[in-house]
Amino acid sequence: MSEPTEVRARRLGGYPRRVTFPVVGMVGGGQLARMTHEAGIPLGLKFKLLSDTPQDSAAQVVSDVVVGDYRDLDTLVEFARGCDVITFDHEHVPIEHLRALEADGVAVRPGPDALVHAQDKGVMRARLTEIGVPCPRHRIVADPADVTAFAEETGGFPVILKTVRGGYDGKGVWLVRAEQDAEAPFKAGVPVLAEEKVDFRRELAANIVRSPHGQAVAYPVVESQQVDGVCDTVIAPAPDLDAELAGQAQELALRIAKELGVVGHLAVELFETADGRILVNELAMRPHNSGHWTQDGAITSQFANHVRAVLDLPLGDPRPRAPWTVMCNVLGGDYPDMYAAYLHCMARDPQLKIHMYGKDVKPGRKVGHVNTYGDDLADALERARHAAGYLRGTISE
Amino acid sequence: MSEPTEVRARRLGGYPRRVTFPVVGMVGGGQLARMTHEAGIPLGLKFKLLSDTPQDSAAQVVSDVVVGDYRDLDTLVEFARGCDVITFDHEHVPIEHLRALEADGVAVRPGPDALVHAQDKGVMRARLTEIGVPCPRHRIVADPADVTAFAEETGGFPVILKTVRGGYDGKGVWLVRAEQDAEAPFKAGVPVLAEEKVDFRRELAANIVRSPHGQAVAYPVVESQQVDGVCDTVIAPAPDLDAELAGQAQELALRIAKELGVVGHLAVELFETADGRILVNELAMRPHNSGHWTQDGAITSQFANHVRAVLDLPLGDPRPRAPWTVMCNVLGGDYPDMYAAYLHCMARDPQLKIHMYGKDVKPGRKVGHVNTYGDDLADALERARHAAGYLRGTISE
Numbered sequence: 100m101s102e103p104t105e106v107r108a109r110r111l112g113g114y115p116r117r118v119t120f121p122v123v124g125m126v127g128g129g130q131l132a133r134m135t136h137e138a139g140i141p142l143g144l145k146f147k148l149l150s151d152t153p154q155d156s157a158a159q160v161v162s163d164v165v166v167g168d169y170r171d172l173d174t175l176v177e178f179a180r181g182c183d184v185i186t187f188d189h190e191h192v193p194i195e196h197l198r199a200l201e202a203d204g205v206a207v208r209p210g211p212d213a214l215v216h217a218q219d220k221g222v223m224r225a226r227l228t229e230i231g232v233p234c235p236r237h238r239i240v241a242d243p244a245d246v247t248a249f250a251e252e253t254g255g256f257p258v259i260l261k262t263v264r265g266g267y268d269g270k271g272v273w274l275v276r277a278e279q280d281a282e283a284p285f286k287a288g289v290p291v292l293a294e295e296k297v298d299f300r301r302e303l304a305a306n307i308v309r310s311p312h313g314q315a316v317a318y319p320v321v322e323s324q325q326v327d328g329v330c331d332t333v334i335a336p337a338p339d340l341d342a343e344l345a346g347q348a349q350e351l352a353l354r355i356a357k358e359l360g361v362v363g364h365l366a367v368e369l370f371e372t373a374d375g376r377i378l379v380n381e382l383a384m385r386p387h388n389s390g391h392w393t394q395d396g397a398i399t400s401q402f403a404n405h406v407r408a409v410l411d412l413p414l415g416d417p418r419p420r421a422p423w424t425v426m427c428n429v430l431g432g433d434y435p436d437m438y439a440a441y442l443h444c445m446a447r448d449p450q451l452k453i454h455m456y457g458k459d460v461k462p463g464r465k466v467g468h469v470n471t472y473g474d475d476l477a478d479a480l481e482r483a484r485h486a487a488g489y490l491r492g493t494i495s496e
Numbered sequence: 497m498s499e500p501t502e503v504r505a506r507r508l509g510g511y512p513r514r515v516t517f518p519v520v521g522m523v524g525g526g527q528l529a530r531m532t533h534e535a536g537i538p539l540g541l542k543f544k545l546l547s548d549t550p551q552d553s554a555a556q557v558v559s560d561v562v563v564g565d566y567r568d569l570d571t572l573v574e575f576a577r578g579c580d581v582i583t584f585d586h587e588h589v590p591i592e593h594l595r596a597l598e599a600d601g602v603a604v605r606p607g608p609d610a611l612v613h614a615q616d617k618g619v620m621r622a623r624l625t626e627i628g629v630p631c632p633r634h635r636i637v638a639d640p641a642d643v644t645a646f647a648e649e650t651g652g653f654p655v656i657l658k659t660v661r662g663g664y665d666g667k668g669v670w671l672v673r674a675e676q677d678a679e680a681p682f683k684a685g686v687p688v689l690a691e692e693k694v695d696f697r698r699e700l701a702a703n704i705v706r707s708p709h710g711q712a713v714a715y716p717v718v719e720s721q722q723v724d725g726v727c728d729t730v731i732a733p734a735p736d737l738d739a740e741l742a743g744q745a746q747e748l749a750l751r752i753a754k755e756l757g758v759v760g761h762l763a764v765e766l767f768e769t770a771d772g773r774i775l776v777n778e779l780a781m782r783p784h785n786s787g788h789w790t791q792d793g794a795i796t797s798q799f800a801n802h803v804r805a806v807l808d809l810p811l812g813d814p815r816p817r818a819p820w821t822v823m824c825n826v827l828g829g830d831y832p833d834m835y836a837a838y839l840h841c842m843a844r845d846p847q848l849k850i851h852m853y854g855k856d857v858k859p860g861r862k863v864g865h866v867n868t869y870g871d872d873l874a875d876a877l878e879r880a881r882h883a884a885g886y887l888r889g890t891i892s893e
Binding site for chain 2: 119120121133134136137140141142143145146158159160161162164394398399407412413414415416420436437438441442445446449450452453454455456457467
């Protein structure tokens with residue numbers, strides 16, 4: 100940001116004059132960028148996208164799209180030149196490129212010093228442990244024999260193995276029951292992190308948003324239900340969650356954001372253990388699936404607050420608008436004609452909020468989500484699950 | 497729509513396959529198109545825009561923009577070729593062009609037989625009178641002497657004169673107090689409609705949405721406050737409105753939509769008379785300023801429902817989400833640095849919903865609006881008025 104907005108505004112004279120709103124550059128053209136653009140339209144921002152292809156989910160709906168490879172520094176430098184700030188749809192931009200952009204004067208938010216903790220699970224675990232954040236027991240393991248040693252240190256198999264980089268939605272994660280099953284993770288040539296298998300009651304997520312000047316807002320802690328390692332249902336707020344534990348989770352997320360220097364949205368995925376503790380599972384430094392409910396369920400959505408944060412604008416109210424909001428992901432199924440299903444869902448439930456990503460249908464792929472809200476959790480759950488199942492084709496009425 | 501969506505979907509085979517969502521073409525690149533695009537993103541639609549310039553409000557945020565002149569039939573035909581349906585940001589497309597498109601098999605929604613009533617106030621008054629809708633007394637007048645004759649028929653000056661075509665936001669409307677002031681309206685070479693000056697208590701608007709298969713939904717009747725002929729504040733629902741009169745207004749709007757064959761959003765601007773009647777002032781067959789509150793105040797916004805209607809999708813629930821919602825327009829002022837003002841407004845009121853249009857600031861021009869909602873009308877009004885005034889520069893704190 101070579102010239103501050105205010106200075107630029109003063110320099111301009113005469114009518115008509117363009118309102119000097121900033122340009123937000125987003126790297127990655129997935130559904131998170133699509134929904135961030137949607138949230139940015141009422142904010143009057145100019146939105147610029149770096150997308151792998153012109154068909155990507157966000158590229159379909161954004162006016163100013165650069166098609167290019169985010170792994171190429173020259174592409175990033177050129178892209179950043181037209182932006183007041185750059186932010187991300189995913190965590191895959193090489194950290195050394197982000198450092199080069201920062202050295203070049205680009206506002207990178209979240210910055211590389213924060214993002215490295217979302218990219219590398221080994222770095223994340225080391226840092227969280229250092230600042231006293233409760234995590235599952237863990238250490239980097241060298242080979243299958245070392246996995247057995249880790250298992251013996253922590254109460255035996257099964258053990259969770261994760262490549263420290265490149266995993267998402269259950270990819271890059273293995274549940275290992277014996278030494279002979281522990282070969283695969285080491286084949287990627289990436290360090291492998293072993294973690295105890297936590298005896299958890301359920302999974303929670305604490306979503307917060309933090310701005311460069313240190314303002315932060317915390318959304319209600321949600322329950323996140325996974326099916327086959329993929330998020331299926333999110334309930335906001337998490338039902339029957341002890342108020343003190345909820346407060347602890349929010350404080351933990353705020354503390355992590357501050358200690359790691361996160362700017363923008365931070366999702367802290369948590370285990371609630373059978374004995375009433377919370378342990379950090381994963382971090383994401385961008386709008387997150389566990390926050391999609393905020394589009395229809397909170398005063399300010401995670402997408403709007405992410406954009407406000409990366410621009411250092413005052414943050415919006417994160418409080419819920421309804422007693423209960425439920426989000427269910429819509430996965431691609433064997434049922435190809437999603438538009439006809441969509442019609443049925445709208446007719447059945449005029450209050451249903453559908454969010455489609457414009458993505459090609461592949462079985463198991465996230466192609467959209469639905470939100471429902473209301474005073475009655477059972478009703479909201481039934482409606483969201485029905486719509487998601489009907490769109491996928493697993494429910495025929 | 498040469499091939500129905502369902503047929504097209506069945507014809508396609510194999511994975512990955514594109515979800516066969518339709519293409520909505522919108523003629524006109526103003527803020528209504530911008531906000532309709534925003535509402536269409538979660539619906540997964542493909543949105544195509546015919547815009548006068550690449551800088552228009554909607555053109556800034558839409559991916560698929562054709563820059564061209566909506567008054568040129570060839571441009572319209574070419575534009576419509578890529579769309580499953582076309583709809584409008586404004587009422588200025590020549591009716592004969594719309595008839596030509598329909599003859600060519602294009603789905604034009606609303607169609608020309610309906611739209612002519614929003615384009616021509618003479619046709620509108622004649623038709624509404626024919627179907628028994630209460631209107632101010634009116635007739636087409638030939639010259640200033642005829643205006644005096646009309647005044648004598650209806651209780652004397654002042655009289656309202658309107659050119660039957662081309663007016664909006666107070667343009668094309670004159671309050672005439674004597675025959676010698678009645679010259680100007682006749683200079684445009686367009687027929688002139690005289691109307692009695694109604695002794696109204698306040699202005700109301702009844703917003704409804706109707707689909708081709710005849711489903712319709714009615715939003716709560718709102719109060720609309722004008723300043724210098726431009727909408728300033730909308731309160732939803734209209735405070736202290738007699739429930740029976742509110743029901744009458746909704747029924748009237750639904751009846752007009754049915755009789756005129758309106759598809760999409762219909763705004764019926766009304767006078768509530770001092771003696772407790774309602775009279776129709778104007779019609780608009782597109783999303784309307786009096787419905788902007790629905791973006792944050794209703795379960796389904798007018799923009800989402802307009803799109804659903806023109807695609808003949810089941811309509812969304814129009815009910816309010818809060819007891820009170822207030823919308824105030826943001827007009828351009830002498831204060832150029834709207835971004836700094838914007839920051840202040842966000843910091844002062846974290847619940848404020850700002851909607852900026854990306855338009856150049858000109859004094860008096862609508863460049864955005866704000867919505868507030870809550871349990872307390874006085875509080876919502878104060879917050880919305882403060883933000884609109886601060887952004888315009890008429891309030892310095």
